[in-house]
Amino acid sequence: xxxxxxxxILLLLVVxxxxxxxxxxxxxxxxxxxxxxGGETVFNATSHAFSQMFTGMGTYDNYVHSLGDDVFSRSxxxxxxxxxxxxxxxxxxxxxxxxxxxxGIGLPTAGELQSSLLVRISQPGTDANGGxxxxxxxxxxxxDKAVFGKLPECKVNISYTYNTYTLDxxxxxxxxxxxxxxxxxxxxxxxxxxxxxxxxxxxxxLGLLETIPESQIVAGADPNDSNGDGIKGRANYVxxxxxxxxxxxxxxxKANTATVITQVVSAFNQDMGLTTSILxxxxxxxxxxxxxxxxxxxxxxxxxxxxKFYAQTLCVPARRNTTNATIKRGExxxxxxKCVNCHKQTFTTGVDVSRPYISSQVIxxxxxxxxxxxxxxxxxxxxxxxxxxxxxxxxxxxxxGLFETINSPGYYLHDGRARxxxxxIMWHGGEAEASKAYFSHLSTADxxxxxxxxxxx
Numbered sequence: 001x002x003x004x005x006x007x008x009i010l011l012l013l014v015v016x017x018x019x020x021x022x023x024x025x026x027x028x029x030x031x032x033x034x035x036x037x038g039g040e041t042v043f044n045a046t047s048h049a050f051s052q053m054f055t056g057m058g059t060y061d062n063y064v065h066s067l068g069d070d071v072f073s074r075s076x077x078x079x080x081x082x083x084x085x086x087x088x089x090x091x092x093x094x095x096x097x098x099x100x101x102x103x104g105i106g107l108p109t110a111g112e113l114q115s116s117l118l119v120r121i122s123q124p125g126t127d128a129n130g131g132x133x134x135x136x137x138x139x140x141x142x143x144d145k146a147v148f149g150k151l152p153e154c155k156v157n158i159s160y161t162y163n164t165y166t167l168d169x170x171x172x173x174x175x176x177x178x179x180x181x182x183x184x185x186x187x188x189x190x191x192x193x194x195x196x197x198x199x200x201x202x203x204x205x206l207g208l209l210e211t212i213p214e215s216q217i218v219a220g221a222d223p224n225d226s227n228g229d230g231i232k233g234r235a236n237y238v239x240x241x242x243x244x245x246x247x248x249x250x251x252x253x254k255a256n257t258a259t260v261i262t263q264v265v266s267a268f269n270q271d272m273g274l275t276t277s278i279l280x281x282x283x284x285x286x287x288x289x290x291x292x293x294x295x296x297x298x299x300x301x302x303x304x305x306x307x308k309f310y311a312q313t314l315c316v317p318a319r320r321n322t323t324n325a326t327i328k329r330g331e332x333x334x335x336x337x338k339c340v341n342c343h344k345q346t347f348t349t350g351v352d353v354s355r356p357y358i359s360s361q362v363i364x365x366x367x368x369x370x371x372x373x374x375x376x377x378x379x380x381x382x383x384x385x386x387x388x389x390x391x392x393x394x395x396x397x398x399x400x401g402l403f404e405t406i407n408s409p410g411y412y413l414h415d416g417r418a419r420x421x422x423x424x425i426m427w428h429g430g431e432a433e434a435s436k437a438y439f440s441h442l443s444t445a446d447x448x449x450x451x452x453x454x455x456x457x
Contacts, residue, residue: 375429
């Protein structure tokens with residue numbers, strides 16, 4: 001009986017190993033093509049593909065990730081309350097997941113419960129640390145919601161104009177141009193001001209991007225276009241509120257945030273009106289909406305660190321159909337069109353002794369982590385540290401082909417104006433003007449191949 005029991009246990013272990021989706025089971029010839037997140041790639045193409053935790057973690061790290069996941073999904077309420085207290089008095093949404101739907105891209109609407117679009121505001125000039133200059137009475141981000149008895153700062157209005165264009169093969173496409181205006185201001189704005197809409201981005205692979213050595217990123221910068229390819233990628237160095245130093249910007253649509261923890265506490269503070277030990281001052285401080293409560297910080301360090309760890313340890317979905325001839329052709333065209341000059345395929349993460357599972361991973365995010373002039377069409381005309389009014393960070397493309405599955409329908413670009421990949425490409429300008437023209441001149445078959453490649457990411 002004991003022998004039979006042992007054999008049974010061994011068979012069970014074999015079955016579990018076969019079912020395991022870790023990278024080591026891949027054929028060697030497919031290894032690099034499919035492992036977008038290195039060893040932290042997940043083989044899941046469902047609507048939950050962006051919500052899978054790293055596979056190499058131990059029991060404690062799994063626990064912290066799960067705690068962070070729980071907090072990420074919590075809806076906060078106004079104080080005083082026995083649990084999840086501290087929302088507002090001014091806010092944009094009540095939970096992290098309400099903006100990052102399924103840990104993916106957001107919904108480009110304003111004012112609605114599931115809205116994922118926030119609007120940054122500033123006046124001409126820079127603050128003491130070289131960042132955007134706050135507007136008196138409004139700060140650097142507009143909060144369009146408020147708890148009971150308080151006034152939101154304003155209402156954000158979005159209107160679109162639509163224009164139809166034609167590609168060289170006769171295919172038509174439509175671009176919608178957004179216009180953002182403010183109404184119902186709780187108090188007048190005395191100075192001139194600049195607005196910048198920002199859509200909630202996908203959460204995948206943030207820990208991997210954070211671990212890329214700075215030297216690898218800045219090595220790709222070419223602010224003077226020394227190689228003459230028309231691409232002038234620049235690093236954005238920003239003030240980090242956690243370390244109180246200037247660091248390389250890695251996150252945000254303008255690479256205006258240096259670290260994941262700063263991203264987390266900034267979202268707590270600005271998006272939900274929740275204070276932390278790093279940002280202990282209410283976003284409504286100095287305004288009539290200020291609650292005046294002595295409950296700051298409202299989110300404990302343990303909770304902040306759990307959410308940070310959750311954000312750092314979400315897997316990247318594997319590429320799909322990489323041996324398909326059409327997709328291989330599309331990959332070649334992506335390179336020939338010089339799209340790879342900004343959407344750089346490969347980085348290697350650095351060494352993190354506390355997290356060996358994230359160390360020395362060869363990853364394929366398809367970004368150079370730099371900011372580029374994308375032309376007047378996409379400009380918000382609002383500088384953010386070293387990023388100018390026409391500059392945007394090269395968005396990572398890993399997971400791109402699953403946007404429609406995870407966030408049906410999918411939206412693209414910094415404000416979600418693009419509803420298809422073709423629209424997103426045709427909005428490119430500035431340093432990407434030549435690549436856009438290349439795409440528009442492709443034959444129908446080649447253009448479809450390039451799009452198929454993007455959908456395989």
